[in-house]
Amino acid sequence: MTSYEKVKAARSESRPGALDYISNIFSSFIEFHGDRKFGDDGAIVGGLAYLGDIPVTLIGIERGKNTLERISRSFGSPNPEGYRKAVRLMREAEKFSRPVITIVDTSGAYCGVGAEERGQSEAIAESITTMIGLSVPTLALLIGEGGSGGALALMAASEVWMLENSVYSVISPEGCASILFKDAKEASKAAENLKLTAEDALEFGVAEKIIPEDNLGSPEFYSSLKSMMEGKIRSMMGRDDLAYERYLRFRKFGESR
Amino acid sequence: MxxxxxxxxxxxxxxxxxxxxxxxxxxxxxxxxxxxxxxxxxxxxxxxxxxxxxxxRIGARTRIEMIVDPGSFEEMSESIKPNDPISFPGYGEKLEKARRESGEEEAVVTGKATIGGIEVMLFAMDPFFMMGSLGSATGEKITLVFERAIEEHLPVIGWSSSGGARMQEGLLSLMQMAKTSGAVKRHSEERLLYISVLTDPTTGGVSASYAMEGDVILAEPGATIGFAGKRVVEAMTKEKTDRSFQTSRFVFEHGFVDSIVERSDERRILYELLSFHTGR
Structure with a gap:
C-alpha cells in the first residue's frame, strides 16, 4: 500500500473504533463524564476498566458509528473539555496508582470558535504535560488516524503502539499539500513525504511496536492484543522511574548531545 | 489588515x-x-x-537586546542547526531562504542574560525564520535552556513567535511539543519560574505546548494567538470570524493570559516579576 492508501485505510469507517477495543479487550468498563469545568466532550471517552485482573484508567477517542453519533462526538475531534476530562482522569489514575491506557483515533483537535474561546491550545498543552509526567505506567495505542497535537495530547506515553495501517502525522496530507504545493490534490505526494506510516514511526523511535492487522476486529486479534498489553503494563508496574524514563523517551528526538 | x-x-x-x-x-x-x-x-x-x-514583528536578537542589560547576553547552542531528517522536498531551499531573511541559523536564539542584574535563562523565537516554526533543532535548543536553568537554578523567560510545528520535519517536529513540555515540567517541579511571552504570532503546536505552560503568561498587544488557523476555523464553521478573533485581547478576555504588556513596558514588568520570585 502507498502512504496515502494507508491514510485512507486508517480513516475507513469500517475499522473498529475505540469503543470496540474497549469492549473486546477490557472488562467492567465504567465510563466517567465531564471535565468538572465546562462540559462533557463526546469525542473523548474515559473511565475505569480491568485489563485481565489489572485495574486501569482508559481514555479513548471515539469517532462514532452512525451519523447521529458522529455529530455528538464531533467526528472524533475533541474539544478542550475532552482534553480536560482526560487530564482529570490521568490525575485520578495517578492518585490511585492505576496504569493509564489511551486509544487514539482522531484527525485532530476540533477547530472552531468555541474551541478557541475555551483554550484548545492550553487544554492540549496541559494534557501533554500531565501525561508525560505521570508516575504510573502509560501505553498509547494508535488504532486509526493520529492527527497532530490533538493526538499527541493523549500519546505522551511510555510506549506507543500503532496498528499496521494507522498513520501518525504532524499535519494532514491534504493540509500539507494545500500549504506547500498549493493544491490539496497533491495529498498523495504529501503523504509520501511526511513519513507518517507505522513503519516510519517505528524507524524514528516514535512508536515501539506495530500491531498486524491480518485478522483485524476478530476475537483472536483482540485476545492477542490483550495479552501483549497485559504483559507490557505488568512489566512497568511498581517501578518508580517511569516519569524520568518517559522524559528521556521524548528527549531523544533531535538530541544534539 | x-x-x-x-x-x-x-x-x-x-x-x-x-x-x-x-x-x-x-x-x-x-x-x-x-x-x-x-x-x-x-x-x-x-x-x-x-x-x-x-x-x-521583530527578530529574536533585536528582541533580546531590547530587554536584557546591555552586553549581558551570552548565547548558547549556536552550533545546533536544522538538518533534513526526513529528506523533505524543498526543505533545503526553505532553510536557505530563512537564513537569508532572518540572519539566523534556527528559529530560536537561546542563552543567558541579566535583567536589572537578575540572572535569567532565555529563548526568543524569530518570526522571520520560517515563521518561527518548531523543528527538531528549535525544540532541542529550547529544551537545553530549561535543562541548564534546572542545573543553575535559574528562571526562564521565553518569547514565542511561531506558526506551529515545522511540517518539513514530519513527526520529529511533533515530538518537540512533548520534549519541550517535558522540560518545562521538570523545570517547574524544581519550583523555578517560567515566564512565557506570546508575541505575533503564537499558534498551532507552539501555543499547544511550551507557550501556554508558563507560570506567568504575558502577551504583546495585537498578536495573533490561537490553536487552529483562522482560515481553518472559517472553513470548518463556514462563517466569517470576528476581527478580534484570536487576538491578544481575545485570549486575555477568555482567561488565558495574565496581562497584555506593551513592548515598551516589557523590561520593567519582567524585572518586577523576576524580583518577586528571586527575593531581591
Missing part, C-alpha cells in the same frame, strides 16, 4: 516626538495597521511600535 486595539497605547513616539533623524537612504516601514510610513531608526528607538500602537 486592520488590528483592533482595545485602547490607544501610551507611546514614546507621541510623548517625546521623533526618536531620531532618519539616516540617509534608510529603510522605511509601512505600518500594516495605520499605513503610516516611518524610517527604521525611528521605529528602532520606539521598540518597533508604530505611533498607532501596532507592534511590528
Amino acid at each position: 486592520a488590528i483592533n486595539f482595545p485602547y490607544r497605547p501610551k507611546n514614546e513616539l507621541e510623548r517625546h516626538g521623533r526618536g531620531g533623524e532618519p539616516r540617509h537612504g534608510e529603510k522605511e516601514l509601512t505600518c500594516p495597521n495605520c499605513h503610516r510610513t516611518l524610517s527604521e531608526s525611528i521605529l528602532e528607538n520606539n521598540y518597533y511600535i508604530c505611533s498607532c500602537g501596532y507592534h511590528y
Whole structure:
C-alpha cells in the first residue's frame, strides 16, 4: 500500500473504533463524564476498566458509528473539555496508582470558535504535560488516524503502539499539500513525504511496536492484543522511574548531545 | 489588515516626538495597521511600535537586546542547526531562504542574560525564520535552556513567535511539543519560574505546548494567538470570524493570559516579576 492508501485505510469507517477495543479487550468498563469545568466532550471517552485482573484508567477517542453519533462526538475531534476530562482522569489514575491506557483515533483537535474561546491550545498543552509526567505506567495505542497535537495530547506515553495501517502525522496530507504545493490534490505526494506510516514511526523511535492487522476486529486479534498489553503494563508496574524514563523517551528526538 | 486595539497605547513616539533623524537612504516601514510610513531608526528607538500602537514583528536578537542589560547576553547552542531528517522536498531551499531573511541559523536564539542584574535563562523565537516554526533543532535548543536553568537554578523567560510545528520535519517536529513540555515540567517541579511571552504570532503546536505552560503568561498587544488557523476555523464553521478573533485581547478576555504588556513596558514588568520570585 502507498502512504496515502494507508491514510485512507486508517480513516475507513469500517475499522473498529475505540469503543470496540474497549469492549473486546477490557472488562467492567465504567465510563466517567465531564471535565468538572465546562462540559462533557463526546469525542473523548474515559473511565475505569480491568485489563485481565489489572485495574486501569482508559481514555479513548471515539469517532462514532452512525451519523447521529458522529455529530455528538464531533467526528472524533475533541474539544478542550475532552482534553480536560482526560487530564482529570490521568490525575485520578495517578492518585490511585492505576496504569493509564489511551486509544487514539482522531484527525485532530476540533477547530472552531468555541474551541478557541475555551483554550484548545492550553487544554492540549496541559494534557501533554500531565501525561508525560505521570508516575504510573502509560501505553498509547494508535488504532486509526493520529492527527497532530490533538493526538499527541493523549500519546505522551511510555510506549506507543500503532496498528499496521494507522498513520501518525504532524499535519494532514491534504493540509500539507494545500500549504506547500498549493493544491490539496497533491495529498498523495504529501503523504509520501511526511513519513507518517507505522513503519516510519517505528524507524524514528516514535512508536515501539506495530500491531498486524491480518485478522483485524476478530476475537483472536483482540485476545492477542490483550495479552501483549497485559504483559507490557505488568512489566512497568511498581517501578518508580517511569516519569524520568518517559522524559528521556521524548528527549531523544533531535538530541544534539 | 486592520488590528483592533482595545485602547490607544501610551507611546514614546507621541510623548517625546521623533526618536531620531532618519539616516540617509534608510529603510522605511509601512505600518500594516495605520499605513503610516516611518524610517527604521525611528521605529528602532520606539521598540518597533508604530505611533498607532501596532507592534511590528521583530527578530529574536533585536528582541533580546531590547530587554536584557546591555552586553549581558551570552548565547548558547549556536552550533545546533536544522538538518533534513526526513529528506523533505524543498526543505533545503526553505532553510536557505530563512537564513537569508532572518540572519539566523534556527528559529530560536537561546542563552543567558541579566535583567536589572537578575540572572535569567532565555529563548526568543524569530518570526522571520520560517515563521518561527518548531523543528527538531528549535525544540532541542529550547529544551537545553530549561535543562541548564534546572542545573543553575535559574528562571526562564521565553518569547514565542511561531506558526506551529515545522511540517518539513514530519513527526520529529511533533515530538518537540512533548520534549519541550517535558522540560518545562521538570523545570517547574524544581519550583523555578517560567515566564512565557506570546508575541505575533503564537499558534498551532507552539501555543499547544511550551507557550501556554508558563507560570506567568504575558502577551504583546495585537498578536495573533490561537490553536487552529483562522482560515481553518472559517472553513470548518463556514462563517466569517470576528476581527478580534484570536487576538491578544481575545485570549486575555477568555482567561488565558495574565496581562497584555506593551513592548515598551516589557523590561520593567519582567524585572518586577523576576524580583518577586528571586527575593531581591
